[in-house]
Each structure stands twice: as structure tokens, then as C-alpha cells.
Amino acid sequence: MNRDRTVDVLVVGAGPAGLALAARLATAGAGHVEVLEREEDAGGVPRHCHHGGFGGPVRPWLTGPAYARRAVRAAVEAGAAVRTGVTATGWAGALSLETTGPAGPERITGRAVVLATGARERPRSARLVPGSRPAGVLTTGELQQAVHLYGQDVGRRAVVVGAEPVARHAVRTLRRAGAEVVAVVTERSRGTAVPGVPLLTATTVGELRGRGRLSGVAVRHEDGRSGVLACDTVVFTGDWIPDHELARRGGVTLDPGTRGPSVDASFRTSVPGVFAVGNALHGVEPAATAAAAGAAAAAPVLARLSGAPWPEPGPRLTVRAPLLWVAPNRLTNLTDLTDLAGRPLLLRSGEPLTNPVVTAAQDGRLLWRRRHPGRVPPSRSLRLAPGWTYRVDRAGGPVVLGLG
Amino acid sequence: MSATAVTAAVTATAAATTVTTGGALPGEEYDVTVVGAGVVGSAIARELARLPLRIALVDASDDVGNGTSKANTAILHTGFDAVPGSLESRLVREGHRLLSSYAADSGIPVEPLGALLVAWDEEQRAALPGLADKAVRNGYRAARIAPAEEVRAREPELGPGVLGALDVPGESVICPWTTTLAYATQAVRAGVALHLNCRVQHITPGDVHTLATSRGPLRTRYLVNAAGLYADEIDRLLGHADFTVTPRRGQLIVFDELARGLVRHILLPVPGALGKGVLVSPTVYGNVMLGPTAEDLDDKTDTGSTAEGLALLREKGRRILPALLDEEVTAVYAGLRAATGDEDYAIRAHPAQRYVTVGGIRSTGLTASMAIAAHVVELLADGGLPMAGARDLEPVRMPNLGEAFPRPYRDAELIARDPEYGRIVCHCERVTRGEIRDALAATVPPGSLDGLRRRTRARGGRCQGFHCGAAVRALFEEARR
Structure with a gap:
């Protein structure tokens, strides 16, 4: 194999977003579209999500693994090269990646490079949960792989930390592996109960206990009550963070809210020729949303291949607390609304919202204000229609989204 | 007895090596037994391995370097801030020179950052x-x-x-895990018997001391106490109360x-x-x-x-x-x-008991380890341990865990010879199947996933196993079947 190659589009990550983009690009005749996947199997996180809901309203029964297989097949049949067991380990140039795999190191240059590296759950250590360091401390990602891919034992009595939908999947996976789920613990004032499992809201995990194997989790309610939940397994769920190592090592600017690459509505990062899509941009959206974003990135990538200039980034989009992030993070090409292609902005709050009034302001000038009926939990994004963005002054300061 | 006595006959470099992790201890009588396989105990066992003697290295845990040694601040000190004139000052200074040279020869990563x-x-x-x-x-x-x-x-x-x-x-950072493992590996390859999961509970002194351990009696003529946090308790079993840890x-x-x-x-x-x-x-x-x-x-x-x-x-x-x-x-x-409340190491010889205590070793003990070992062997010699027939040890070459040195995943020649070094399992730390396989088959194999992490960095990165935890565990469990 040639150790120094050039392709038309190099996509890093064969999850829902990367595969959807590769399929769309290959179909559109983008030339050599190569997708690098560091795992032995392509498909991304859905590979180990053995629950339904991946087919959208059309095929609600579709499980993660089935969804992943379809996505891989679609990309391959469209003509994209999906290479598994190949890791992008660093940058050799602005649009050149160093890779390694069983066939040895390579240097691959793309006319465009797309980061589709996904997100991970923050582990116990990053959450600064004190205590001992016993075995039996997992994230949902590790739990699902242990149970569904390797058939490993995960203990008898488990505590699940978190209130996002992924906590329910952790409960289900634990039960399927024969463990009793003692409690779901969340700092939030409410969460979705799972039948048969006590839900402890407004409760923090104060300490992990046990030597060798976990023996218990000390918890504290905000009213001061505390106790120890005896268990041999604890699963930290949610609290997603983009896997942004490659982006940072490539000098790609990150957004402080999402902690993923800062992109405009055309998925352009701060580095000309480098795009980013899917949950690498923000943690996390459902697979279908990631895939839709991946597919939507095809047009700007094709434009790049045909020589379209890389525009100066427009004003930053930022948020005020309790909002956490908005995506995209920049407003470029304001005169050309096809830039957003009518796709909504995604807005995430750190607290549950009821009938929120969202405002957009620039340099103290109110650009837009709208009430969004309904409840929005912190695990879901509010989708904002982009029509108002034509009012943004391209030469002005940051556009700040807040609650009115 | 359900316990598994693991006596490994390993590698092409030497004759059979002895690492046991369970079951009754072999009935052999040892010339010298070192209690505690931390960085200091392992260094002493390695130094003793030069001699044509029967040496045992025992530890209560399932791995070498599994107590204080594994949670070191990982600095190779010059000794600039020791108490001048103290034993620690001398041993850190000598140890710095000895370990710097040993690390370069053995592949222990050191970065001279200052x-x-x-x-x-x-x-x-x-x-x-x-x-x-x-x-x-x-x-x-x-x-x-x-x-x-x-x-x-x-x-x-x-x-x-x-x-x-x-x-x-002159200050550097070093890998404390590889250092301990290198000492233990070299010692075991030179014939030292390493007995893990072996807690010393009682000692009956005599011409031949009998140590009652969690794995049965162990008989030894000379004894070195390098039990770290428990050095005071071992000392008391032999009637000494010089210090409290x-x-x-x-x-x-x-x-x-x-x-x-x-x-x-x-x-x-x-x-x-x-x-x-x-x-x-x-x-x-x-x-x-x-x-x-x-x-x-x-x-x-x-x-x-x-x-x-x-x-x-x-x-x-x-x-x-x-x-x-x-x-x-x-x-x-x-x-x-x-x-210990003292400003210096508490290294004491008790020649009548053919016993040396190595106590009060603080975080400088990593740097000083080789000098402490040489010092302890001198004390044993003063107490009558025969020094005849000393030989040079076979050099050891450890897998590199250091970021500043070549790692297998980017080594084209290595991967061409063995593609397993191109198959990354732990993505955050870029650890390959080849490295995990090697660690699991090494002279001193890991006793747990944490031990595997200290040998390879697998599961030691930012995701803490989100991506690779189950895969690494599968490799570990497969090797132990």
C-alpha cells in the first residue's frame, strides 16, 4: 500500500454522521471518499445500543446494531471506502492525517477532511467523584459493550447515575445482564422513572466505596439526608463531551459551550478544508439527527471540492445561562440563507424549560424573540427556525441567545 | 485447595522463572527473603539476584509496586532539597545517578524537564x-x-x-510503574522467586526464620523488611519498635x-x-x-x-x-x-537476627531505590551473607510507555513484522493488541486490569474505558483462562 496517498474526501469516524455524509458524497460523484474507523467494526455507538427507536417514526423497531449495519451498507454501496481498524493519530499537514492500522502507518491527504469523531460520556474521574477506585465503575458505553458485544458479567446490584434517556438504556442493559438496579440517582429535580427502580432526584453521588470491588455509593439529597446504597456496580451515564482530540491537535477552534469544533451552518471549522459533523459538534443528539447533519454537510463539502472559497467566519453565536450551547456556532454567508438550508439551530439548556421565550440579540439590539410552547428537558435540544438570522449584522459582535 | 499455583516457565532468555500467585508456597528454604515488592523491595531483590543464592520476594498484594510505589509523584530527584548529611541525601544522590543510567539501558521512560x-x-x-x-x-x-x-x-x-x-x-520525570516492573522482571529472570498474594502474618525467629504467611510457612535465613506502610508492623514481629509508620x-x-x-x-x-x-x-x-x-x-x-x-x-x-x-x-x-515523623530513612541492620529493616522511605525512595538496594546488600554482607560468586545480570528491556519515545503504533517496521502492533485497542492512550498480548505473557504478568494498565496504559486515558474497557477486559480474561 502506498504510504502517502491523496483522496478527495477523508472522513474520520464511521458513525451515523460520517457514514451518512460518505454515502451522500459518493452518490454525488465526489470521487474517492474514504472513511476511517478506528474500531474493528463500523457503525459507531449504535453498534452497542440494543434497543429500538433508531428507525424514526417509519421503522420504530429498528435497533442500534441493525441501524449501524444499514448505514455501513448504504455508504459502501454508494461507493465510499469504509476502512475499519484504522486510526487517525495526528496531523501531518493542514489537510493530511497520520494514520495507523495493521497495514502500518500512512499519511492520507484529503481535498477536504471531515471530523465525525462522535462523543463519549464523561467518566467518574472527570466528574471528580471522590472515594476509592474499585472495579465495577462504568459508563453506559462500556456497560453496553461489555454486555452486548462481549457477554461479560457486570455484577449483581447496580446504581445508575443520570437522568438523560441514556440512563434508561443503562437500566435495561443491566437488567438484561441479570443485575438488580438498586436506584437511579440524579442531581436534577426530576427525571424519567423506570418502573421498578427508585428514582432519587436532587441527589448527588458523594463518594464511591470499596476495595477491589465497589461495595457502595454514598449519596446525599439536597435537603441534607444522606446514605449509602450498597452495590457492586455503578454506571455513570450521559454528561457527553465531544471526542475533540483530533480537532484540537489540528488547531481547530472549539466552541466553549459545546466543546466541539466551532462550525458555521455549513459545518466549516476554523481551518479551511476541515469540516465537522454529528455528535463531534455537541453531545449528543439521536443517531437520526447526526445522520441528517452528516447528509446536509454533503453540499458544502462538494462546493469545497469544486473550488468554492472558504469564507471568513461571521459573528459568533453564543448563549447565556441557563442555556448551555447553540449549534452552529458561527453565522457565515448571511445573505445566502441556503447556508442554513432551512435547517434549525439546535439550542440546549442546562435546566428544564417550560414554554421558554428565546431571544436573540446582537450588540444590545434585539433581533428576534419567540415563545416555544411545551417542555424542554436538558437532554433535548430546542429547534429554532433560522429565518431571523438575516437580521444579523455580519460585521457586528457576537449574537447572544438567551431566555426572555 | 481451589487456589491456582502458577509457576511460569517463560521466555527464551533464561531457565524457568518462578512467579506464584496462589496456593501453598513451595517448601523451599531461602537464603534471603525480601518482604514487600514495591520499588524498594524489588530493587533489593534485583541486587541480591547477582548472588548465587536462593532469594524470595513476597508481597501481600497481587502485583509488584501495588502499594505506595504506584501512586508516586514520579519524579527522578537530584536530592537538592534533602537534609544535608543524611542517609537520604546520600542515597538519593547516588540513586539518581544509578537509576538514570539503568533507565536509559532498560527502556524506562525519563524526561529531563528540569x-x-x-x-x-x-x-x-x-x-x-x-x-x-x-x-x-x-x-x-x-x-x-x-x-x-x-x-x-x-x-x-x-x-x-x-x-x-x-x-x-537536573530534575526529571520518570515512569514509576516500569521502574518497579523492570527490577522485578530482572530479579525473577535471574532466579528470584516472586510470591504474590502472600501476606506475612507472624514470624518465628531462629537460625532459620519461619514466616507464617497467608499462603503457609516460608523459611529463610536472612530477612529484609521492605514492607513500606507495614514496615513497623513487621519490625514488631521481630521485637523492634524503632519507629511507627x-x-x-x-x-x-x-x-x-x-x-x-x-x-x-x-x-x-x-x-x-x-x-x-x-x-x-x-x-x-x-x-x-x-x-x-x-x-x-x-x-x-x-x-x-x-x-x-x-x-x-x-x-x-x-x-x-x-x-x-x-x-x-x-x-x-x-x-x-x-x-515516620523522622527526617531521614530508617534503614537499620540487626545482624544477630540476620535482618535488615528498610523503613521510612518517602517519595524520594523511587529515585534512591538502587542505592538503597546496594546499601542494604552491604548491610546483609556485614551480617554474614556470603557475597562470593556475584555476577552481572542479563540486561532487561522494558516496553516503552513514554510519550517522548517511539511507541509501537507508529513503528512501521514493527507493524510490518507483526500487525498486532498496528491494531489499537485503547484509543485514548494508543495501546495496541500487541502490547497487551506481550504484557499478559510477560515474566511478571498483571494480576488485574489495573496491573495491565500500569504495564501498557490501556484504559488509562480520558475515556476511562468508555470506548475500550470491555475489549481490554476481554483480552485480559482470555489470557487468564
């Missing part, structure tokens, strides 16, 4: 000349005082308020490798009236470490972190290197140092 003792207030600045003098009295002449502008130029990310620093260019907990926060660019040197605190302060140091694995706390405890097993300890470290870290606190935390851990 240290800056940063002064943040007038009291600390006033202490710098005294520290520079002390360095000279410890035989270290390269230390000098650097003015504030120079310090800021060399460490642009330091917080505001730097008044100057003592520049100690008070476990001093040090909590540490390890930051993501993406923080590595924030700091270039080992940033040491200036010791002062308000205690020693905390350090910020790169690690050879490419992380940045913040710590340790210093908390005197009663419980020799309490290696847990606390909310208060972590808050204190973050507060101090924010002053030293503000941007560090914005980075993700990869790991939090706590180690227990064997404090």
Missing part, C-alpha cells in the same frame, strides 16, 4: 537563596535563582504573581494529555511555614499531574480521594496554572506515604 520552585510571595522568595545553598551542601551545584521575567518567559501559562524561582535543571495520604489529579502543552517544567512548591504546597508536573505519559495533598491518617488502606482534598488541589492549581483547570480530568487517585 524543575522550577516557583515563589509566589515574599516569604517564598526569601527562602530561595537558602534552598540554593542547601542544594550545594547536598552536592548539587547546578541550581540557580531565576528572576520573575525569566520564569514567566519559560512558563508563559503561570498564574499572576510570580516573584522568581529556583531553577533545578503514619500513613500520609497524597491525593493527585491527573489532567488530560491535551493539557500537556500548558507546562514545560516540573513546577515544585517552595517549602514554607504553611507546609510543602503542591506541584504541577508533566508525566512521562503526556498528562499533567496536580498534587499531592498531605493528610496524616490512621488507616493504612485509605487510598480514597475526598471532596475536600480535590477542592484544595483545584484551588492551589488555579493559582499556579489557571488554564489547567479548564482541561478535563483523566484520573484522580491517592497514595499513602510511609511517614
Whole structure:
């Protein structure tokens, strides 16, 4: 194999977003579209999500693994090269990646490079949960792989930390592996109960206990009550963070809210020729949303291949607390609304919202204000229609989204 | 008996090697037994392995280096700040020279970054000349005082308020795990019997001492106590009460490798009236470490972190290197140092009992380990241990865990010979199947996933197993079947 190659589009990550983009690009005749996947199997996180809901309203029964297989097949049949067991380990140039795999190191240059590296759950250590360091401390990602891919034992009595939908999947996976789920613990004032499992809201995990194997989790309610939940397994769920190592090592600017690459509505990062899509941009959206974003990135990538200039980034989009992030993070090409292609902005709050009034302001000038009926939990994004963005002054300061 | 006696006959380099992890101990009588397979005990066993004697190295845990040694701050010290004239001063200075050379020969990663003792207030600045003098009295002449502008130029990310620093260019960071493992590996290959999961419970002294252990009796003529936190308890079993070990907990926060660019040197605190302060140091694995706390405890097993300890470290870290606190935390851990209340090592020979105690070894023990070993063997010789027939040991070459040295995943020739070195399993730390396979089949194999992490870095990265945990566990369990 040639150790120094050039392709038309190099996509890093064969999850829902990367595969959807590769399929769309290959179909559109983008030339050599190569997708690098560091795992032995392509498909991304859905590979180990053995629950339904991946087919959208059309095929609600579709499980993660089935969804992943379809996505891989679609990309391959469209003509994209999906290479598994190949890791992008660093940058050799602005649009050149160093890779390694069983066939040895390579240097691959793309006319465009797309980061589709996904997100991970923050582990116990990053959450600064004190205590001992016993075995039996997992994230949902590790739990699902242990149970569904390797058939490993995960203990008898488990505590699940978190209130996002992924906590329910952790409960289900634990039960399927024969463990009793003692409690779901969340700092939030409410969460979705799972039948048969006590839900402890407004409760923090104060300490992990046990030597060798976990023996218990000390918890504290905000009213001061505390106790120890005896268990041999604890699963930290949610609290997603983009896997942004490659982006940072490539000098790609990150957004402080999402902690993923800062992109405009055309998925352009701060580095000309480098795009980013899917949950690498923000943690996390459902697979279908990631895939839709991946597919939507095809047009700007094709434009790049045909020589379209890389525009100066427009004003930053930022948020005020309790909002956490908005995506995209920049407003470029304001005169050309096809830039957003009518796709909504995604807005995430750190607290549950009821009938929120969202405002957009620039340099103290109110650009837009709208009430969004309904409840929005912190695990879901509010989708904002982009029509108002034509009012943004391209030469002005940051556009700040807040609650009115 | 359900226990599994594992006697491995391994490798092409030597004859059968002996590493046991369960079941009754072999009935053999040993010439010398070293209790405690930490960095010091393993170094002593390695030094003894030169002699044509029957040597045993025993440890209560399932791995070498599994107590205080694994939670070290990982600095190869010059000894510039020891108490001049102390045994520690001499052994750290000699040990620095010996280990620097051994590390280069054995593939133990060392990065000679140099240290800056940063002064943040007038009291600390006033202490710098005294520290520079002390360095000279410890035989270290390269230390000098650097003015504030120079310090800021060399460490642009330091917080505001730097008044100057003592520049100690000879300080390095080292891998404490590989060091201990290299000693133990070399010792075992030279014939030392390593018995793990073997806790010493009682000792009957005699012409031949009989150690009652959790795995049955062990008979030995000479005895070395390198039991770390438990050195005082072993001492008492032989009738000595020279010192008491008070476990001093040090909590540490390890930051993501993406923080590595924030700091270039080992940033040491200036010791002062308000205690020693905390350090910020790169690690050879490419992380940045913040710590340790210093908390005197009663419980020799309490290696847990606390909310208060972590808050204190973050507060101090924010002053030293503000941007560090914005980075993700990869790991939090706590180690227990064997404090004795004395300013020096407590290494005592009891020739009548053919017994040497190696107590009170603090965090400098990693640096001093080879010099401590040579010193202990001299003490044993003074007590009558025959020294005839000493030989050179077969050199050992350890797998590299250091970020500053070539790693298998980027080695085209190695991967061409064996594609397993191109198959990354642990993505955060870029650990390949080949390296995991090698560690699992090594002379001293890991007894747990944590042991595998200390040998390969697998599962040691920012995701802490989200991506690779189950895959690494599968490889580990397969190898032990």
C-alpha cells in the first residue's frame, strides 16, 4: 500500500454522521471518499445500543446494531471506502492525517477532511467523584459493550447515575445482564422513572466505596439526608463531551459551550478544508439527527471540492445561562440563507424549560424573540427556525441567545 | 485447595522463572527473603539476584509496586532539597545517578524537564537563596535563582504573581510503574522467586526464620523488611519498635494529555511555614499531574480521594496554572506515604537476627531505590551473607510507555513484522493488541486490569474505558483462562 496517498474526501469516524455524509458524497460523484474507523467494526455507538427507536417514526423497531449495519451498507454501496481498524493519530499537514492500522502507518491527504469523531460520556474521574477506585465503575458505553458485544458479567446490584434517556438504556442493559438496579440517582429535580427502580432526584453521588470491588455509593439529597446504597456496580451515564482530540491537535477552534469544533451552518471549522459533523459538534443528539447533519454537510463539502472559497467566519453565536450551547456556532454567508438550508439551530439548556421565550440579540439590539410552547428537558435540544438570522449584522459582535 | 499455583516457565532468555500467585508456597528454604515488592523491595531483590543464592520476594498484594510505589509523584530527584548529611541525601544522590543510567539501558521512560520552585510571595522568595545553598551542601551545584521575567518567559501559562524561582535543571520525570516492573522482571529472570498474594502474618525467629504467611510457612535465613506502610508492623514481629509508620495520604489529579502543552517544567512548591504546597508536573505519559495533598491518617488502606482534598488541589492549581483547570480530568487517585515523623530513612541492620529493616522511605525512595538496594546488600554482607560468586545480570528491556519515545503504533517496521502492533485497542492512550498480548505473557504478568494498565496504559486515558474497557477486559480474561 502506498504510504502517502491523496483522496478527495477523508472522513474520520464511521458513525451515523460520517457514514451518512460518505454515502451522500459518493452518490454525488465526489470521487474517492474514504472513511476511517478506528474500531474493528463500523457503525459507531449504535453498534452497542440494543434497543429500538433508531428507525424514526417509519421503522420504530429498528435497533442500534441493525441501524449501524444499514448505514455501513448504504455508504459502501454508494461507493465510499469504509476502512475499519484504522486510526487517525495526528496531523501531518493542514489537510493530511497520520494514520495507523495493521497495514502500518500512512499519511492520507484529503481535498477536504471531515471530523465525525462522535462523543463519549464523561467518566467518574472527570466528574471528580471522590472515594476509592474499585472495579465495577462504568459508563453506559462500556456497560453496553461489555454486555452486548462481549457477554461479560457486570455484577449483581447496580446504581445508575443520570437522568438523560441514556440512563434508561443503562437500566435495561443491566437488567438484561441479570443485575438488580438498586436506584437511579440524579442531581436534577426530576427525571424519567423506570418502573421498578427508585428514582432519587436532587441527589448527588458523594463518594464511591470499596476495595477491589465497589461495595457502595454514598449519596446525599439536597435537603441534607444522606446514605449509602450498597452495590457492586455503578454506571455513570450521559454528561457527553465531544471526542475533540483530533480537532484540537489540528488547531481547530472549539466552541466553549459545546466543546466541539466551532462550525458555521455549513459545518466549516476554523481551518479551511476541515469540516465537522454529528455528535463531534455537541453531545449528543439521536443517531437520526447526526445522520441528517452528516447528509446536509454533503453540499458544502462538494462546493469545497469544486473550488468554492472558504469564507471568513461571521459573528459568533453564543448563549447565556441557563442555556448551555447553540449549534452552529458561527453565522457565515448571511445573505445566502441556503447556508442554513432551512435547517434549525439546535439550542440546549442546562435546566428544564417550560414554554421558554428565546431571544436573540446582537450588540444590545434585539433581533428576534419567540415563545416555544411545551417542555424542554436538558437532554433535548430546542429547534429554532433560522429565518431571523438575516437580521444579523455580519460585521457586528457576537449574537447572544438567551431566555426572555 | 481451589487456589491456582502458577509457576511460569517463560521466555527464551533464561531457565524457568518462578512467579506464584496462589496456593501453598513451595517448601523451599531461602537464603534471603525480601518482604514487600514495591520499588524498594524489588530493587533489593534485583541486587541480591547477582548472588548465587536462593532469594524470595513476597508481597501481600497481587502485583509488584501495588502499594505506595504506584501512586508516586514520579519524579527522578537530584536530592537538592534533602537534609544535608543524611542517609537520604546520600542515597538519593547516588540513586539518581544509578537509576538514570539503568533507565536509559532498560527502556524506562525519563524526561529531563528540569524543575522550577516557583515563589509566589515574599516569604517564598526569601527562602530561595537558602534552598540554593542547601542544594550545594547536598552536592548539587547546578541550581540557580531565576528572576520573575525569566520564569514567566519559560512558563508563559503561570498564574499572576510570580516573584522568581529556583531553577533545578537536573530534575526529571520518570515512569514509576516500569521502574518497579523492570527490577522485578530482572530479579525473577535471574532466579528470584516472586510470591504474590502472600501476606506475612507472624514470624518465628531462629537460625532459620519461619514466616507464617497467608499462603503457609516460608523459611529463610536472612530477612529484609521492605514492607513500606507495614514496615513497623513487621519490625514488631521481630521485637523492634524503632519507629511507627503514619500513613500520609497524597491525593493527585491527573489532567488530560491535551493539557500537556500548558507546562514545560516540573513546577515544585517552595517549602514554607504553611507546609510543602503542591506541584504541577508533566508525566512521562503526556498528562499533567496536580498534587499531592498531605493528610496524616490512621488507616493504612485509605487510598480514597475526598471532596475536600480535590477542592484544595483545584484551588492551589488555579493559582499556579489557571488554564489547567479548564482541561478535563483523566484520573484522580491517592497514595499513602510511609511517614515516620523522622527526617531521614530508617534503614537499620540487626545482624544477630540476620535482618535488615528498610523503613521510612518517602517519595524520594523511587529515585534512591538502587542505592538503597546496594546499601542494604552491604548491610546483609556485614551480617554474614556470603557475597562470593556475584555476577552481572542479563540486561532487561522494558516496553516503552513514554510519550517522548517511539511507541509501537507508529513503528512501521514493527507493524510490518507483526500487525498486532498496528491494531489499537485503547484509543485514548494508543495501546495496541500487541502490547497487551506481550504484557499478559510477560515474566511478571498483571494480576488485574489495573496491573495491565500500569504495564501498557490501556484504559488509562480520558475515556476511562468508555470506548475500550470491555475489549481490554476481554483480552485480559482470555489470557487468564
